[in-house]
Amino acid sequence: MFGTSLLGAAVVGAMCVVGVAMLLALWRLLRGPTVPDRILALDTLSVTAIAQLVLFGMYLQTAVYFEAALIIAMLGFVSTVVLCKYILRRDIVE
Template sequence: MTPNLLVAWAILVSMHVVGLAMLLALYRLLRGPTVPDRILALDTLFVATIAEVMLFGMHRDTPVYFEAALIIAMLGFVGTVVLSKYILRRDIVE
């Protein structure tokens, strides 16, 4: 087995595992008993999405997906902060 083929298989297996993690995070997002559980599940879903996009970029061997992952990371951070602030104070803008 050549090293390139081994890396390709490892990326594909990792993509499936991250996809499973995304499904589990989506389940917790929909069935979470409390609002903080749902916020944490949404943040986990953002992280798993970033990992999936990065792995897909490695699989396709293009740098475009890395920039998309950076944008998703920034939006995920801002979204988590805004939701957490809303839950704590019931107001987004001070």
């Protein structure tokens, strides 16, 4: 772990900022006035979750969280594309 180093403090500070961004994205997901707003909030939430996992992996100095972030990135991209296609055509499979 980083302990009391400047890099450790920066990682913890960044984790706090990303946590606030996650809360704001969750708020927009729950309160979004339109469906595209909710889809964008869900995509933002997945991106911030990736950032949080990468920062946590940096803090613990382990590579396991980077692999989990990669899986979430792939699933987040696919889910955003599928939701947008469903909104446009009301059908996922052509």
